[in-house]
Amino acid sequence: MAAARPALPSSPTSLLLARSISAPDLAARRPRRWLVAAAGVPAVAGALAASASTPAASMLLRDGGATLLVTAGAYSLVRAFDALTERRLVQQSLSRKVVHVLSGVFFMASWPLFSNSTSARFFAAVVPFLNCVRLLTYGLGFYSDEALVKSVTREGKREELLRGPLYYVIVLLIIVLVFWRDSPIGIVSLSMMSGGDGFADIVGRRFGSLKLPFNKKKSWVGSAAMFISGFLLSALMLSYFSWLGYIHVSWDQALGKLVLVALAATVVECIPVTDVVDDNISVPLATMLVAFLLFGNTAN
Numbered sequence: 607m608a609a610a611r612p613a614l615p616s617s618p619t620s621l622l623l624a625r626s627i628s629a630p631d632l633a634a635r636r637p638r639r640w641l642v643a644a645a646g647v648p649a650v651a652g653a654l655a656a657s658a659s660t661p662a663a664s665m666l667l668r669d670g671g672a673t674l675l676v677t678a679g680a681y682s683l684v685r686a687f688d689a690l691t692e693r694r695l696v697q698q699s700l701s702r703k704v705v706h707v708l709s710g711v712f713f714m715a716s717w718p719l720f721s722n723s724t725s726a727r728f729f730a731a732v733v734p735f736l737n738c739v740r741l742l743t744y745g746l747g748f749y750s751d752e753a754l755v756k757s758v759t760r761e762g763k764r765e766e767l768l769r770g771p772l773y774y775v776i777v778l779l780i781i782v783l784v785f786w787r788d789s790p791i792g793i794v795s796l797s798m799m800s801g802g803d804g805f806a807d808i809v810g811r812r813f814g815s816l817k818l819p820f821n822k823k824k825s826w827v828g829s830a831a832m833f834i835s836g837f838l839l840s841a842l843m844l845s846y847f848s849w850l851g852y853i854h855v856s857w858d859q860a861l862g863k864l865v866l867v868a869l870a871a872t873v874v875e876c877i878p879v880t881d882v883v884d885d886n887i888s889v890p891l892a893t894m895l896v897a898f899l900l901f902g903n904t905a906n
Contacts, residue, residue: 665721669729672719676733679716683708688753701757703807706774710800713778714843717787718850727786734778741767741775773886774799781890788852790901794840794864795893798871802836803889806875821878832875837868863900870896 687705690696696704713733720726744751745767759766777799785792810828818824841864848855874892875885 665723668721669726673729673732676716688757691757692753703804707804710796714796731782734775737775741772770886773884777890791897793843794897795890797840797843798836798893799890801839802832803885805835806832824876833868833872840864867896
């Protein structure tokens with residue numbers, strides 16, 4: 607007697623098997639001329655179910671479904687803020703940074719949707735890759751999308767899509783391919799870039815009247831927001847991936863290291879070099895370097 611396979615309630619296989627219809631039932635409900643065709647339905651369904659029941663096929667279906675879901679979610683997020691900006695319900699500067707924060711956080715939070723296969727990171731990388739193609743398409747002027755330009759750029763010029771927004775998704779792509787979800791380096795770097803840098807701009811614009819003496823484009827309160835939000839989001843995401851079992855965190859050591867990483871990212875964000883190196887490049891690179899020196903490949 608064959609051993610029973612473990613049930614996977616959420617898998618496409620279980621849904622397919624649950625909806626299979628036997629040939630006698632079909633024959634009873636269909637005219638006789640459809641009997642032969644109806645008899646073949648369960649055979650095809652059974653073949654598909656059997657092929658999907660193998661571990662490799664199940665992981666492939668899971669990764670493909672996760673890619674479609676996350677891609678649709680990322681597109682919907684940007685489109686929602688496109689509409690809000692177009693209707694002037696959200697200021698353009700605020701929309702740009704909210705998208706900056708949420709895109710990174712939601713994308714990182716979606717990584718557990720993918721399987722444990724070695725190819726899972728490549729499926730996840732499809733999401734930022736498609737965004738790269740999209741930004742290049744509109745930034746180079748092949749197509750026009752004024753709503754997108756207004757929601758993610760600083761001055762509302764399509765050429766800006768080829769700078770900060772493009773650098774952002776390229777960094778997402780690199781982090782997924784190089785570090786993935788079992789490395790604290792990628793998790794902390796993405797947290798600092800999305801949450802830290804994003805909240806620094808949002809808070810700084812609203813409350814940053816007292817500027818830094820060496821950089822009049824930055825404020826004390828904005829830098830404080832960068833440090834606090836980057837630290838908290840990094841700790842939150844490390845907890846998230848630790849709880850799911852992808853990494854192990856020794857908090858008695860990790861918290862002190864996170865303070866140093868957040869401080870390094872904040873200092874780099876304060877330096878007046880944005881005309882030479884964009885924050886979406888300098889902040890994650892500095893964070894990766896410091897996190898690598900402090901954490902290595904573990905979150906101890």
